[in-house]
Amino acid sequence: MKWFRIAVQVRPAYADPVGVAAQADLRLAGLSAERVRVERVYWVLGSQDGDRLAKALFIDPVLEEPAQQGRGTAVSVWKKAGVMDPTEASIRRAARALGDPITRVVTAKTYWIESAADEATVLAAVGDSLANEVIEEMGIGPAPQPQPLPKARAHHPVVTIPLTGLSDDELVALSRKHILALDVVEMREVRDHFAKLEREPRLGELETIAQTWSEHCKHKTLTGPIDYTEDGQSERIGNLLKETVFASTVKLDKDWCVSVFKDNAGIVRFDDENDICFKVETHNHPSAIEPYGGAGTGTGGVIRDILGTGLGAKPIANTDVFCFGELDTKELPKGVLHPLRVMKGVVAGVRDYGNRMGIPTVNGAVCFDKRYLGNPIVYCGTVGILPRGMAEKAARPGDKIVACGGRTGRDGIHGATFSSETLHDESDVVSGGAVQIGNPIEEKRVLDVLLQARDRGLYTAITDCGAGGFSSAVGEMAEETGAEVWLENAPLKYAGLDPVEVWISEAQERMVFSVPPEHEAELLALCASEDVEACVIGEFNDSGRLVVKHEDDVLVDLTMAFLHDGLPLTPRVATWTTVDHPAAPAPADPRRHLLDLLSHGNVCSKEWIVRQYDHEVQAGSVIKPLVGVDGRGPGNAAVVAPVFGSRRGVVIGCGINPMLGDLDPYQMAMNAVDEAIRNVVSVGANPDRIAILDNFSWGDCKNPETLGAIVRAARGCHDAALLFGAPFISGKDSLNNEFRTEKGSIRIPHTLLISAMGQVDDITRCVTSDAKRPGTKLWLLGETRTEGVPTVKSDAPANMRAMAQAIAAGQVRAVHDLAEGGLAVAATEMAIGGACGVALDTDVDLFAETPSRFLIEADQNPGGGAVLVGEVIGEPILRFPGFEVSLEDAKRAFFCWETML
Amino acid sequence: MKALILRAAGTNCDLETAHAFERVGMTAERRHVNELLAEPTMLQSYRVLAIPGGFSYGDDVAAGRVLATELRERVVPQARKLVEDGGLILGICNGFQVLVKTGLLPGLTEQDVTLTHNASHRYIDKWVELEVDGKCAFLTKGESFYFPIAHAEGKLVADEATLDRLERDGMVALRYRDNPNGSLRSIAGLTDATGRILGLMPHPERHMEPWHHPTWTRDGLSDLPDGLRFFQQAVAAVS
Incomplete structure (x- = not known):
C-alpha cells in the first residue's frame, strides 16, 4: 500500500491566525520572525483516490488550497511513534463515509518561518514553544513519511524478579530500577511475603503491589503513624486524616451527607430527586513536563472520577486552580519550562478537555510563587449530579468485568508511582x-x-x-470478592505491548463496569450503537484472590488480603516550632501599594483565562465567573442551576493562600476554609448546607518540618470544619512536590486548597460583587484586626450567618468578600465591576487581610454588626482616606494581562 | 410536532437544545447520527432538524467538517425535502459549521462560505448583541437578540462577490453589533434562499431563563428572555 501526502495551507488572500499565533509563541521563545505560515500535513495510507480525498475532506474550498513551497526555514513537527493521535479515528470515519476506507493517517505540521536567524536557532525556538519533545519529534524540512507500525512480538515471557536474599540496599535499588516507589520497609514486606509462599514474585505482581501501595492510591503518609513534636511536646498520631479531617465530618454527622470519603467523590443531598457530588484532584507532576497534556488529562481524570461516583454521575461544572512560578522569571534551572509557557499550556489543556466534554468551567484561582517554578500545581475539580438512591454499588461474584472506552496503549505507565516521586532535571x-x-x-x-x-x-x-489503570480499577472493585482477568481480550492501540504494560497502563478514557451476565449483551450492544468499544476482560468471583492471565500465562496471583491490607506502615517523624510574626508595617505609599496589588498575579483579572473556558454550556449558568456592567468584574463564586425548571442552585467557591503556609499552616487551613465559605455565602449559599474538600500539595514529607506543617494544616482543617459546621466530604493529597536541581531541592510552599460546594434554595436571590447604584452606602461586616498572621476567630460563623440572612432578606445590592489586599482591593473590584467609583471614609486598616469579612452595598445597615465605611459614587474615581486613584488607572493595573499576554 | 436534535460524538449542547424546543411546546427527540445514517427518511416525521453545539468528532480537520462529510450524501437530500415541506433546519454553533460545510448554507454551490479560527486565535465565551437582517422565516428585520458565543472557529469567511450576493439576496440573517471574532461583514448567522435553514454561531438555547442574562443581578429578571422569544418564533414558523 502506498502513502499519500496531503498538505494544506490558507490561501494567501486570507489571514492565517494559526500562523500569527505561532509567530507570537516564537517571540516568547526569543525568536523574532517576520512571518510564519502553517501547513497542515496528512499522510494517508491505503487511499484509492488521494486527490479526491484531499478535496472532499482536507481542504476547505473557500479558505484553503494545496500547500505551496513556502519562504524561510521549514520546521516540521510530528508525533512520536506510539503516541496516539485522536484525529486519526475521525478522519478514517469521514473517509469511510466518502467510500474510500483508509488504513492509517498520520498528521504533522510544517511551519515556514521567515527569520534572520540561522536554522539551528529557529529549530531550537520551535522546540521551546511549538513542539513538545516528550511526545513529538521535529526537524528541518518536510515531515518524513511515517514508519510502519512495530511488529508484534510473538510472546512476552512472564518475568519473575528474585527477591530472596536481597539486602536492603539491593531492595531499594530494585524498587528504583522498576520505578516501584516502594521504600525499604515495604520491599522487605514483599520479599518476606513471597518467601512464605516459597516462590519469587512475578513482575506483574510487583507492579500491582506498587500501584496499590503507592502514596497516590493509599495516602500512607497521612494515614500512617506519625511521631509529632510541637514546640517540644511529643505525641504519637495514629492516622492523621482519620483523626482530623475525617473526624470532623463524623462529629458533624450531617444528615444530608450521603457518601463521604469512600467513593471517587463525596456525595450530598441536593433536592428530592437528586444528589450532587464533588471531587478535586491534583495533577501537578505531568504538568511540569508536558503542561498541555498533563492538564488535559488532569481534567479528564477528575471528570472520570465523577462518572465513576456511585453508579455514575453526570458532570455539571468544572473548577481549576493553578500555582505557577513567577511570570517574569528570568533564569530557568535546567529541565524547567518557563512559567508563561506552563501557564499557557495548562490553560489550553484544561480548556480543550473541559470545553470539548461540554462541561462548564465556572470557578478557579491562580497563585504565583517562585518556588512553583520546577513544580507547578494543577488542581482540577468536577461537580456531578446523580439520581437519589444511586450512591451505593458493589460488584458481585459472577459479574463480568467489562472495560469500556479508549484502547490501551503504552501511555501513562507508572503515573501512580511517578507522582509519588520527587521531580528532578531528567x-x-x-x-x-x-x-x-x-x-x-x-x-x-x-x-x-x-x-x-x-x-x-x-x-x-x-x-x-x-492511576494504575486496570490494576487499580479491578483491584479496588474486587477487593471484597475476587477476580480473574483475561488480558488478551483488552483492545490495544497497537500490537507489541507486554501484558504487564496492558495491566498497568494509564491510557485515558477507560471505565470498568461489573455487569451481570444477563445484561452483558445489552450493554455491549448499547456501546456499539454509539461507537464505544467495550469488551469482557474477566469475571468477579468469590475467591478473595486477584488472578491476572494472558492466554495461558499467569501474570498475577495475589490474595486481596495481602494486596489491600499488607502494606506495612512506617512511623514518620514530624516537628513544628511556633514562630511569632509581627504585623507588616503600613505601606509608605498606599496609592502605589494598591496599584501593585491590583497588578499582582494573584489579584489581577483572570479574564484571559476565563473567556477561553466555556462557562455556560448545559444552560445552567446563574452567576458567572465574571460579573458586572461589562462582564469584567471578578465574581465571588459561581452558581449553576443543574435541573431544568428548578430554581435550586449549586454554588462553587474556593480558598487558597499558600503565603500563609509560610507563617502558620494551621491558620492557612482556617483561612482557606473561611475564604471558601465566604465565597459561596457572599453570593447567597445557605451556610447550613456547605460541603468542603481538601487538597494538600506539599513537599517531601520525609523532612520532619514539612510533615509537621501538614499536621498543623490538617488540625486547622478539623477545627475550621467544626467551627463553621461544614463537613469535609472528599479530599486528596499530593506529596513530594520538590524539584531537585544541581544547587539543591526547591520545595513548593505548603499549598492547601479548600473547595466549597454550597446550595441556594432560590437562585433569583443570588447577588454579585459589582457595585450597582451610585449613592448607595457601603458597609463592612466583620471586625478588622492588624495582626501578623490573619486569624480566624470564633466570631466567623456569626458573620457568615449574618451575611446569608441579609442576602436572603433581599436587603443588599452587592457583596464582595475581603481577601488579598483587604478592603482597598475589594472596594476597587466592586467599582470595576460596576463601572463607577467608591468613596471610603473610615479609619479601618485598608490593607489588613483579616478573614471573615464582607463589603456590602446596601441602603440600610445589613446587620451582623456591620459598620458604615463609605458609598458608591458615579464619578469614576476610588477615594480612600488620604489618597485616590482614578478608575482608569486601577483598571490598567487590574487588566495588566491584556497587554502582557 | 416533533424536533429531531441530532447528536454525534462530541455534540454537547443537545440536552439544552432539546429543552428549548420542549419549552415552546414541541416534542424534542435526541437522535444519534448512526440512527439517522441508517434510516435517513426518518427525518420526514419531524418538522424541525436541529444540529446543536459542541465539538462533533473533536472538530478534527476543521470544525464540523467530519460530521458534514458523513451527512452530505444521504442525509442532506432528506434535509432539503424537510425544508420543501415547510420544515425548519437550525444549526447552532457547531451545527452552523456543519451546515456550512455540507453546503446546505447558504446553499449556492457545494460550499460557498466557511467558518474558521477567530481572529484572536483563541476560544472565546462572551455575550454579544445581535441584529436581525435578511429574510429568515422566523426573525424580523430590525429585531435584536442578546446571546452568548462560545467558540474558537466562528469567523465567517467568503469572497467579496459571495458576501455581496448574500447581502443582496437577504441571506445574512444576523450580525454582531460589536464583532467578537473577526467575521467578515460582522456576520453571525446565515439562512439559505428560502429562509427556512438558519445557522448561527451564538447560542439562543443559553438564554431561555432570565437568570442566564449576565447582568440580571443589576437589571432585574426579564419576563421574556431572548432565547425563549427566538424559539417561540421558530415553532410558530412550523405550526
Whole structure:
C-alpha cells in the first residue's frame, strides 16, 4: 500500500491566525520572525483516490488550497511513534463515509518561518514553544513519511524478579530500577511475603503491589503513624486524616451527607430527586513536563472520577486552580519550562478537555510563587449530579468485568508511582511515558452511553481507570470478592505491548463496569450503537484472590488480603516550632501599594483565562465567573442551576493562600476554609448546607518540618470544619512536590486548597460583587484586626450567618468578600465591576487581610454588626482616606494581562 | 410536532437544545447520527432538524467538517425535502459549521462560505448583541437578540462577490453589533434562499431563563428572555 501526502495551507488572500499565533509563541521563545505560515500535513495510507480525498475532506474550498513551497526555514513537527493521535479515528470515519476506507493517517505540521536567524536557532525556538519533545519529534524540512507500525512480538515471557536474599540496599535499588516507589520497609514486606509462599514474585505482581501501595492510591503518609513534636511536646498520631479531617465530618454527622470519603467523590443531598457530588484532584507532576497534556488529562481524570461516583454521575461544572512560578522569571534551572509557557499550556489543556466534554468551567484561582517554578500545581475539580438512591454499588461474584472506552496503549505507565516521586532535571527523559494523551471526544462518547446504561440498570458497579489503570480499577472493585482477568481480550492501540504494560497502563478514557451476565449483551450492544468499544476482560468471583492471565500465562496471583491490607506502615517523624510574626508595617505609599496589588498575579483579572473556558454550556449558568456592567468584574463564586425548571442552585467557591503556609499552616487551613465559605455565602449559599474538600500539595514529607506543617494544616482543617459546621466530604493529597536541581531541592510552599460546594434554595436571590447604584452606602461586616498572621476567630460563623440572612432578606445590592489586599482591593473590584467609583471614609486598616469579612452595598445597615465605611459614587474615581486613584488607572493595573499576554 | 436534535460524538449542547424546543411546546427527540445514517427518511416525521453545539468528532480537520462529510450524501437530500415541506433546519454553533460545510448554507454551490479560527486565535465565551437582517422565516428585520458565543472557529469567511450576493439576496440573517471574532461583514448567522435553514454561531438555547442574562443581578429578571422569544418564533414558523 502506498502513502499519500496531503498538505494544506490558507490561501494567501486570507489571514492565517494559526500562523500569527505561532509567530507570537516564537517571540516568547526569543525568536523574532517576520512571518510564519502553517501547513497542515496528512499522510494517508491505503487511499484509492488521494486527490479526491484531499478535496472532499482536507481542504476547505473557500479558505484553503494545496500547500505551496513556502519562504524561510521549514520546521516540521510530528508525533512520536506510539503516541496516539485522536484525529486519526475521525478522519478514517469521514473517509469511510466518502467510500474510500483508509488504513492509517498520520498528521504533522510544517511551519515556514521567515527569520534572520540561522536554522539551528529557529529549530531550537520551535522546540521551546511549538513542539513538545516528550511526545513529538521535529526537524528541518518536510515531515518524513511515517514508519510502519512495530511488529508484534510473538510472546512476552512472564518475568519473575528474585527477591530472596536481597539486602536492603539491593531492595531499594530494585524498587528504583522498576520505578516501584516502594521504600525499604515495604520491599522487605514483599520479599518476606513471597518467601512464605516459597516462590519469587512475578513482575506483574510487583507492579500491582506498587500501584496499590503507592502514596497516590493509599495516602500512607497521612494515614500512617506519625511521631509529632510541637514546640517540644511529643505525641504519637495514629492516622492523621482519620483523626482530623475525617473526624470532623463524623462529629458533624450531617444528615444530608450521603457518601463521604469512600467513593471517587463525596456525595450530598441536593433536592428530592437528586444528589450532587464533588471531587478535586491534583495533577501537578505531568504538568511540569508536558503542561498541555498533563492538564488535559488532569481534567479528564477528575471528570472520570465523577462518572465513576456511585453508579455514575453526570458532570455539571468544572473548577481549576493553578500555582505557577513567577511570570517574569528570568533564569530557568535546567529541565524547567518557563512559567508563561506552563501557564499557557495548562490553560489550553484544561480548556480543550473541559470545553470539548461540554462541561462548564465556572470557578478557579491562580497563585504565583517562585518556588512553583520546577513544580507547578494543577488542581482540577468536577461537580456531578446523580439520581437519589444511586450512591451505593458493589460488584458481585459472577459479574463480568467489562472495560469500556479508549484502547490501551503504552501511555501513562507508572503515573501512580511517578507522582509519588520527587521531580528532578531528567524527569522529562525517564518519565515521558507517564504523560497520558487525552481524547475528550472519546470520554464524551463514554459519558453518553454510561448514563444510558446506568438508567437501564445494566451494571452493578463502576469505576474509572485512573492511576494504575486496570490494576487499580479491578483491584479496588474486587477487593471484597475476587477476580480473574483475561488480558488478551483488552483492545490495544497497537500490537507489541507486554501484558504487564496492558495491566498497568494509564491510557485515558477507560471505565470498568461489573455487569451481570444477563445484561452483558445489552450493554455491549448499547456501546456499539454509539461507537464505544467495550469488551469482557474477566469475571468477579468469590475467591478473595486477584488472578491476572494472558492466554495461558499467569501474570498475577495475589490474595486481596495481602494486596489491600499488607502494606506495612512506617512511623514518620514530624516537628513544628511556633514562630511569632509581627504585623507588616503600613505601606509608605498606599496609592502605589494598591496599584501593585491590583497588578499582582494573584489579584489581577483572570479574564484571559476565563473567556477561553466555556462557562455556560448545559444552560445552567446563574452567576458567572465574571460579573458586572461589562462582564469584567471578578465574581465571588459561581452558581449553576443543574435541573431544568428548578430554581435550586449549586454554588462553587474556593480558598487558597499558600503565603500563609509560610507563617502558620494551621491558620492557612482556617483561612482557606473561611475564604471558601465566604465565597459561596457572599453570593447567597445557605451556610447550613456547605460541603468542603481538601487538597494538600506539599513537599517531601520525609523532612520532619514539612510533615509537621501538614499536621498543623490538617488540625486547622478539623477545627475550621467544626467551627463553621461544614463537613469535609472528599479530599486528596499530593506529596513530594520538590524539584531537585544541581544547587539543591526547591520545595513548593505548603499549598492547601479548600473547595466549597454550597446550595441556594432560590437562585433569583443570588447577588454579585459589582457595585450597582451610585449613592448607595457601603458597609463592612466583620471586625478588622492588624495582626501578623490573619486569624480566624470564633466570631466567623456569626458573620457568615449574618451575611446569608441579609442576602436572603433581599436587603443588599452587592457583596464582595475581603481577601488579598483587604478592603482597598475589594472596594476597587466592586467599582470595576460596576463601572463607577467608591468613596471610603473610615479609619479601618485598608490593607489588613483579616478573614471573615464582607463589603456590602446596601441602603440600610445589613446587620451582623456591620459598620458604615463609605458609598458608591458615579464619578469614576476610588477615594480612600488620604489618597485616590482614578478608575482608569486601577483598571490598567487590574487588566495588566491584556497587554502582557 | 416533533424536533429531531441530532447528536454525534462530541455534540454537547443537545440536552439544552432539546429543552428549548420542549419549552415552546414541541416534542424534542435526541437522535444519534448512526440512527439517522441508517434510516435517513426518518427525518420526514419531524418538522424541525436541529444540529446543536459542541465539538462533533473533536472538530478534527476543521470544525464540523467530519460530521458534514458523513451527512452530505444521504442525509442532506432528506434535509432539503424537510425544508420543501415547510420544515425548519437550525444549526447552532457547531451545527452552523456543519451546515456550512455540507453546503446546505447558504446553499449556492457545494460550499460557498466557511467558518474558521477567530481572529484572536483563541476560544472565546462572551455575550454579544445581535441584529436581525435578511429574510429568515422566523426573525424580523430590525429585531435584536442578546446571546452568548462560545467558540474558537466562528469567523465567517467568503469572497467579496459571495458576501455581496448574500447581502443582496437577504441571506445574512444576523450580525454582531460589536464583532467578537473577526467575521467578515460582522456576520453571525446565515439562512439559505428560502429562509427556512438558519445557522448561527451564538447560542439562543443559553438564554431561555432570565437568570442566564449576565447582568440580571443589576437589571432585574426579564419576563421574556431572548432565547425563549427566538424559539417561540421558530415553532410558530412550523405550526
